[in-house]
Amino acid sequence: MASTWRIGELCRRTGLTVRTLHHWDHVGLLRPSARSSAGHRLYDEGDVDRLYRIVALRELGLPLETIGGLLGDRTPGGPELAELLGDHLAHVERQLAALGGLRDRLATLVPLVRSAGGATPVDLLAVIEEVSRVDDTVRNYFTPEQLAALDERRARLGEETVRGVQDEWPTLIAQVQAELDAGTDPADPRVRALAGRWMELLEAFHGGDPGLRDSLYRMQAENSEQISQQYGGPSPALIDYVKRSVAAG
Incomplete structure (x- = not known):
């Protein structure tokens, strides 16, 4: 059975805020694939894949409007994800040594995705969490x-x-x-x-x-x-x- 995440759980797993995911839903960047009987947003594995792409492209400095145009309705997984992970890795390796944890995660994921044709939602959730945590750390000390x-x-x-x-x-x-x-x-x-x-x-x-x-x-x-x-x-x-x-x- 495919995994799904409610918005609160997704935020806890990634370090993103409910407000951020609400905004991305509102602008059509990341709309949940389903709703519960009570109307709660439900995100599936494809949504997690898209969420990783959004976070990675935002890390590379692209505005949300550009990210939305790049993603369109593309199918998650495959070589495209491997290429994006590689670009993300190259960007991270140019940052401060404080980003080493994120760099190591991506360095592990890139060959896995290239060989297996995809990454698990758990892997992508871990990367998103690392991005959020490191970003918050840097912003706490530098203007x-x-x-x-x-x-x-x-x-x-x-x-x-x-x-x-x-x-x-x-x-x-x-x-x-x-x-x-x-x-x-x-x-x-x-x-x-x-x-x-x-x-x-x-x-x-x-x-x-x-x-x-x-x-x-x-x-x-x-x-x-x-x-x-x-x-x-x-x-x-x-x-x-x-x-x-x-x-x-």
Whole structure:
């Protein structure tokens, strides 16, 4: 028997709001396939597939009017979904390291969809939830103006430079962690050189803007455990070690 979801359950599973789904229903972007005997909206597996497409295209920066024109009445599943997941993945990989969880989910789904010709509603619901959660986290710490400034700096630096900075972080974190584990004095020249590079990479992110820097530090401080577990980010002890090394410089 095909699965169906009421609007409240769909919102709980995806992180979207009832107001958002009502609006998308009103403008004809996502209309539920059925109603219960009591008149409640019921969303089926095809609706979940369409919902994922809407969320993914919105993440790629398209307005709702354009999304509606692109989707039309297309049948869910198949190669089209694989292509959309691939585009979504490429977009996510250009974003901040905080989006790593979403990137990993999509990286898993793309080959599955390409090989199997579709993704299960459970998979798509999980991706939608991840998109909503990460978006909310970023908006809690950065203003729209700050995010626009980050996009502008990213475009100015170029994707190759940004990717190089992102790829360098895991190695640098491991090198500093090794010195901390070995009990090396933070004033040691070797640690000071690593701490100096650490600060250079941070500045590549905030560009010397004190507001961006403070927002970044606050996000790290308030989500340090989650960042460390999910994205391999530095622990509070490691950050303190770097700060002591910089202060000793």
